[in-house]
Amino acid sequence: MVKPAIEPGAKLDGFTIGQCVHQGGMATLWTVTHPGITVPLLMKIPRVAEGEDPAAIVSFEMEQVIVPRLAGAHVPGCFGTGDFARQPYVAMERIPGKTLYSRIDDLPIPYEEARVLGGKIATALADLHRQNVIHHDIKPSSIMFRASGECVLIDFGLSHHNQLPDLLQEEFRLPYGTAPYMAPERLLGVRDDPRSDLFSLGVLLYFFTTGERPFGESETLRGMRRRLWRDPYPPRRLRPDYPPWLQEIVLRCLEIQPVWRHPTASQLAFDLAHPEQVKLTARSERLQRDPLSTVWRRRFNRELTLPKPKSDVAAQLASGPIVVVALDIEEGSGELNECLRRTAAQLLATLPSARLACLNVLRLGRVTIDRTLDEYGNNKHIERLVALRHWASPLELDEGRLTAHVLEAIDPASAILEFTRVNQVDHIVMGARQNSMLRTLLGSVAGKVAAEAACTVTVVRPPRSAQVETG
Amino acid sequence: MRLAIFADIHANRQAFSACLDAARARGAERVVCLGDVVGYGADPEWALDTVMDLVADGAIAVIGNHDHAIGTPLQTMNAAAQAAIEWTRGRLGAPQRRFLAELPATRQEDDRLYVHSEASQPLQWRYVRSTADAARSIEATDASVTFCGHIHQPALYSMSPAAKMTSFVPTSDVPVQLLGGRRWLAVLGSVGQPRDGNPAAAFAMLDTTSREVTYCRVPYDVEAAADRIRANGLPTWLADRLLLGK
Numbered sequence: 001m002v003k004p005a006i007e008p009g010a011k012l013d014g015f016t017i018g019q020c021v022h023q024g025g026m027a028t029l030w031t032v033t034h035p036g037i038t039v040p041l042l043m044k045i046p047r048v049a050e051g052e053d054p055a056a057i058v059s060f061e062m063e064q065v066i067v068p069r070l071a072g073a074h075v076p077g078c079f080g081t082g083d084f085a086r087q088p089y090v091a092m093e094r095i096p097g098k099t100l101y102s103r104i105d106d107l108p109i110p111y112e113e114a115r116v117l118g119g120k121i122a123t124a125l126a127d128l129h130r131q132n133v134i135h136h137d138i139k140p141s142s143i144m145f146r147a148s149g150e151c152v153l154i155d156f157g158l159s160h161h162n163q164l165p166d167l168l169q170e171e172f173r174l175p176y177g178t179a180p181y182m183a184p185e186r187l188l189g190v191r192d193d194p195r196s197d198l199f200s201l202g203v204l205l206y207f208f209t210t211g212e213r214p215f216g217e218s219e220t221l222r223g224m225r226r227r228l229w230r231d232p233y234p235p236r237r238l239r240p241d242y243p244p245w246l247q248e249i250v251l252r253c254l255e256i257q258p259v260w261r262h263p264t265a266s267q268l269a270f271d272l273a274h275p276e277q278v279k280l281t282a283r284s285e286r287l288q289r290d291p292l293s294t295v296w297r298r299r300f301n302r303e304l305t306l307p308k309p310k311s312d313v314a315a316q317l318a319s320g321p322i323v324v325v326a327l328d329i330e331e332g333s334g335e336l337n338e339c340l341r342r343t344a345a346q347l348l349a350t351l352p353s354a355r356l357a358c359l360n361v362l363r364l365g366r367v368t369i370d371r372t373l374d375e376y377g378n379n380k381h382i383e384r385l386v387a388l389r390h391w392a393s394p395l396e397l398d399e400g401r402l403t404a405h406v407l408e409a410i411d412p413a414s415a416i417l418e419f420t421r422v423n424q425v426d427h428i429v430m431g432a433r434q435n436s437m438l439r440t441l442l443g444s445v446a447g448k449v450a451a452e453a454a455c456t457v458t459v460v461r462p463p464r465s466a467q468v469e470t471g
Numbered sequence: 472m473r474l475a476i477f478a479d480i481h482a483n484r485q486a487f488s489a490c491l492d493a494a495r496a497r498g499a500e501r502v503v504c505l506g507d508v509v510g511y512g513a514d515p516e517w518a519l520d521t522v523m524d525l526v527a528d529g530a531i532a533v534i535g536n537h538d539h540a541i542g543t544p545l546q547t548m549n550a551a552a553q554a555a556i557e558w559t560r561g562r563l564g565a566p567q568r569r570f571l572a573e574l575p576a577t578r579q580e581d582d583r584l585y586v587h588s589e590a591s592q593p594l595q596w597r598y599v600r601s602t603a604d605a606a607r608s609i610e611a612t613d614a615s616v617t618f619c620g621h622i623h624q625p626a627l628y629s630m631s632p633a634a635k636m637t638s639f640v641p642t643s644d645v646p647v648q649l650l651g652g653r654r655w656l657a658v659l660g661s662v663g664q665p666r667d668g669n670p671a672a673a674f675a676m677l678d679t680t681s682r683e684v685t686y687c688r689v690p691y692d693v694e695a696a697a698d699r700i701r702a703n704g705l706p707t708w709l710a711d712r713l714l715l716g717k
Contacts, residue, residue, distance in 0.1 A: 054633050057652075065648050084652030164647055165627055165639035310640075 006030065006045055006087070013080060015043060015091055026056040026157065032091060037079055042094040048084070055176055057084070058167050059157030064090055065164055066156045070131055073150045074124035095152050100140035100204075108211040111243055115272050118205045118249075122269035124151040125201065126424055129194040129265055132162040132313050136191065138200035139181045160191045162313040179219045180207075184228045184256050187221075192311045195258040198268055202253020202261075209246065210238045214254060228256065229299040234286040244284035245275040251283045256298065263320030263353035266424040270322055270355070270403075273423060279400035320353035321426030326416050326449070327360050328431065329387040335462045336431040337391060343429055343460050345395055355401045358388040359419060361412035381406050413448035420453055427456045474677040475499035476659060478587070478620025479535070480522070482512030482559065483663025483713070484699070486672035487521065489691035490662050497676050497687070505620040505659060506535025506574070506587035510552060511709050512663050513699035515559045519567050526570075534574035535587040535621065536596040542572045551706040558705060581679070584614035588621040589656075598622045602636035605656045616655045618675075624667040625660035625675075625686050629653045641686035649682045657684055663696075664709075670716035 006028075010017045018031035021042070032043040046060035067090055068078045077093040100117075103109065109117075121143060128135060135142070136158040144152045158176055160166050168176060168191070175186045183199035190196070206214045214232030218224060235250060236242040249271050255261045262268040271278050289295075325344050327337060348354055362380060388404040395402075409415035420428060432446045450457040475494030480487045494502070502525045509515040526532050540548065540556045541563065548556065563571075576593040577586045588596045589608035598621060599605050605628035608617060627639045631653050641647065649655045660673025667673075671688040678685075697710035 054631070058631065061650050061652070065650065083650065088652075163642040163645040165629060165637050167629065167631070167637050167653075169637060 012043075012087060012089065013082060015041070015080070017043065026059060031094065034079065034091070039077065040094040040096070041079060041091055042076075044090045044092070046088055048088065059176070060088060060090075061167050062159055062161075063155075063157045064088065066133060066159050066161050067092060069161070070128070070133065070156075072127050072131075073146065073148075074127045074152055076152060076154060095144045095146065095154065097144060097147075099154070100143040100145075103208070104140060107207065108209050108239070111209060111246055114205055114209045115246065115275060117208070118201065119269050119272035120145070120149070120151040121201055121204070122198075122265045122272060123424065124153050125194075125197050126265035126269060128153060129197070129313065129317055134160045134162070134192070134194050134313065135197050135200075136160060136186070137177055137181075138197050138204065139178045140204065162192060162311075166191060179224050180213045180215055180217055182224060183258070185258055187225055187228060192313065193258050194265070194313055194316065195261045195263075198253050198261050198265060199255075199258075201265075201268070202250050205246075205250050206232065206235060206254065209242070209250070210235050212238060229295050231256070231290050231295075233289055234283075236285070237287045243275070244280050245278040247286070248278050248280050248284035249275075251286070264317055266322055266426070267320060267355055270357075270423055274403060274405075277403040279398075281400070319351055320355075321351060322357060322423060323347060323351075323354050323427045323429065324357045324359050324416070324420060324423075324425045326428060326430040326445075327358060327388060327391060328433075329360055329384060329391070333431075336433070336460070339460050339462050340429060340431050341391065341394060343458060347427070347429070348395065348397065348401075355403070356392065356395070356397060357419075357423070357425070358392050358402070358404045359416060360384050360388055360404075360406050361415050362406055362408045363412060364408055364410050381408075413445045413452075416445070416449050417452055420455060425455055427458065428453055429458045429460060432459050432461050472500050472679045473498050474501050474503055474679065476503045476505065476585075476618055476675045476677060477662050478505035478618075478659040478674075479507040479623055479661035479663060480504070480512075480518050481507055481537070481661065481663035482509050482515040482518045483672075483696050484512070484514035484517045485692045485696040486663045486689075487518055489689045490672050490674045490687075491521075493687060493689045494674065494676065497685075499676065502530035503585055503618065504530060504532040505585055505618060506533050507537045507620065507661075508532075508535070509541065509556075509559050509563075509571070510535075510537030511555050511700075511705075512696065513703045513705060515562055516564075516567070518663075519563065519570065523567070523570055531578050531580065531585060532574055533578055533585050533587055534571065534576055538571045538574060539594070541568060551708055554706055555709060558703070579614060582615040583677075584612050584617040586617065586619050589619055590614075590617050596621065599626070599628075599656065599658050602628060602638050605638070605658075606630060606634070606636050609654050609656050614654075615651070616649055616657065618657050618659065618677075620659045620661065622658060622666075623661035623664060624658070625673055626658040627684070627686075628656040628658070630655075643686055643688045646678075646681075646683040646685045649684055651682070660686070660688075664713060665716045666712075668716050670714060 006017060008017055015032040015034050020028055020030050022029035027044050027046045030043045032041045047056050064081045068081055076095055080091040082089040135153055137155055142155045144154055146152055181200040181203045183196035185193060186196055203214055215227045235247050253261055325340055384406045385404050392402055407415040430446050446459045450459055504522050508518050508522050522532055541560055577584060584590055586593045589599050591607045591611035609630045625641050627641050629637045659675050662672050662674055665673055670693050671690045674687055676685045693713050697713050700710040701707060
C-alpha cells in the first residue's frame with residue numbers, strides 16, 4: 001500500500017496536516033486540524049525509516065495503545081490513531097505553552113514554588129496510576145501545565161499499562177528511559193511498580209531545588225547502576241537553608257527500595273500539600289551520605305535483586321489509601337467517636353500502607369464575627385487539633401501515617417467534600433447523628449457527604465437497642 | 472464482525488452454555504471452535520450436537536487431540552483422559568464420530584489462523600509454554616494472528632518485526648488491540664476445564680474491525696458439571712479439578 005505523504009496540506013483520515021513543530025529522535029510533531037474538532041490538535045508521527053532505532057517503533061506502539069485509553073485533565077485528549085499497516089500516528093490535544101524543561105535556566109527555584117509544582121505533578125501521577133499506567137519517563141520535558149494550572153503528562157512511549165501487553169518488557173536488554181531520572185529497580189528490569197515514577201519525581205524536585213542532579217548525568221549502565229547502592233548527597237549539604245520537611249519528602253522519594261518511598265502518588269501529594277504535618281525522621285536533618293559500610297552492605301545485598309512476582313498496580317494502590325475520619329468533638333459525641341475509632345482501627349489493621357487524616361470542622365457563623373479565642377481565651381483551633389490527636393492516640397499509628405486538620409467553614413459538608421477532592425481522599429469515615437435537633441434543623445452532614453463524595457463513604461452509627469414500635 | 476472463540480469445551484455442558492450465553496450478550500455474530508469438544512466431561516453428545524449445529528450455521532471448527540483420539544485409539548494419553556475417551560466413544564453415534572473425523576487440523580480466514588495446539592506441527596499436539604514455543608508457531612504461519620488452545624491457560628504472545636517476543640497474561644474483560652505490524656499468538660483458556668487456578672469458564676471475543684481481542688471469564692455451575700462426571704462413573708479427579716480450576 002502506498003503511504004500517504006506527510007507534508008503541509010496533506011490529508012490523513014480526515015485530518016489536515018499543518019506545520020511541523022518538532023523533529024525529535026523518535027518522532028516528528030505536526031499541527032493538524034479536523035472539521036468537527038475544536039481543540040487545537042497535534043499529530044505525532046514516528047520515525048520508522050530503515051536504520052532507525054527499533055525502540056522508536058516499539059515505544060510508538062505503546063503510545064498508540066495507551067494514549068487512547070487515558071482520560072482526565074492530566075493527559076492530552078486523544079482524537080485518533082493510525083496503525084503501522086498504513087501510516088502510524090497519534091492525533092491528540094495540543095497543550096499550549098512549554099514543557100517544564102523551559103525552566104532549566106532558572107534553577108534552583110524557590111522551595112515554595114517547588115512544593116506547589118511537585119504537588120501538581122504528584123496529583124497527575126496519582127491520576128495516571130489509577131488508570132493502571134506507570135509513566136516511566138518523568139522528567140521536565142514530559143511535563144506541561146494547562147492554563148488552569150493542572151499538570152499534564154505527555155510522552156507515553158516508555159509507559160507500562162498493567163492490563164495490556166508490555167511490548168518494551170522483553171524487547172531490549174538495556175532499560176530504556178532518561179538516565180538521570182531512572183529508578184534503581186528499572187535497572188533490574190522491573191517495569192510494574194508505580195513507585196518508580198515517585199523516584200523520578202524525587203530526582204526532579206532535588207534538581208529543581210538544588211540545581212544539581214542527585215545521580216549526575218552518567219548515561220552508562222555502570223554509572224547508572226551506582227544508584228542501586230549509593231545514595232545522593234542530602235540537599236541540606238548543598239543548601240544549608242533547605243527545609244527539613246522538603247528534604248524528608250525528597251529523600252523519601254529517592255529511597256533505593258520502592259517500599260521505603262511513599263506508598264502512592266496521592267500520599268506524596270498529601271505530604272506536599274501539608275508540609276507542616278510531614279513526619280520528620282533522621283532523613284530530614286542529614287548532611288552526609290550513608291557511611292561506606294552501609295553502601296557496601298547494600299552493594300552485596302541481594303534483597304533488591306531477588307525476583308518479585310508480577311505486581312498488580314490496582315491492588316498496590318488500593319493497599320495505600322488516604323482515609324479521612326470526620327469527627328465532632330463536642331460534648332456528647334463520646335459514644336459515636338468510640339464507634340468511629342473502632343471502625344478506623346479495623347480499616348487500618350488491614351491496610352498497613354494507609355494513612356489517616358483526622359478532620360474536624362470549626363463551624364463559622366453566617367453573620368457573627370468569629371473570634372479565634374473561646375470565652376476563656378483559649379485558641380479554638382489548637383484545642384481541636386489536640387482533641388483530634390487525643391482521639392487517634394489509642395490507634396497507636398506511626399506518626400508518619402497520621403495527620404490532624406481543623407477546617408473552618410460555614411457548611412461542614414462542603415468543607416469535608418472540598419478537602420476530599422483536593423487531597424484525593426479514597427475513603428471517608430464519619431458518624432451519623434441520631435435524633436439530633438441539629439440534624440433536623442440543618443439536614444445531615446453525613447447524608448450530603450455520602451451523596452456527593454467521589455470516594456467511598458462509611459457512615460457509622462452507634463448500636464441501638466430495639467425501639468418499641470409506636471403508632 | 473464480532474467473533475466468539477471457544478477452545479477446549481471438553482463436554483462440559485454447564486460451562487459451554489454459560490459461555491454461549493455470554494458471547495451472545497456481547498454481540499457475537501460468528502463462532503469459532505478451536506477443538507477438544509469432547510473428553511474429560513460428561514456431556515459429549517450435547518456438546519458435539521451444539522457444535523455441529525453451529526457449524527451448520529457457518530461456524531468454523533478445527534480438530535483437537537481428544538476429538539482425534541475418538542477415531543484413533545492408539546493415541547497416548549494419561550489414564551484419566553484415556554478412560555474418559557473410552558467412555559465417550561461408546562456414547563457417540565456414527566454421524567457424530569464422522570463429524571469429528573472430518574474436522575480439519577487448521578483453518579485460515581483472512582489474516583487469522585485457527586489451530587488447536589500450535590501452528591508448527593498441528594497434529595503433534597505440542598503445548599505453547601514459553602515465548603520460544605510461541606515463536607516457533609508464529610514463524611510457521613503467514614497469518615498475522617493465530618488462535619489456539621490446548622494448554623488450558625490463557626496467554627497472549629507477540630512478535631515484533633525484529634522477531635523479538637513479548638508474553639502477557641491477559642486481564643479479563645480488558646480489550647487488547649492486536650497491532651498490525653507485529654504478529655500474534657492468542658492462546659485461549661479452556662471453556663470446560665480451566666487450569667489457571669480460576670474455575671470460571673474461559674473464552675475470547677475478537678472484533679475484526681478494531682482488531683481487539685478480549686479474554687472473558689464466565690462463572691458457571693461447576694458443582695453440576697462435577698456431579699455429572701461423578702454420576703457417570705468417570706474418574707473423580709476430573710470432577711475435583713473443575714472445582715479447583717487446575
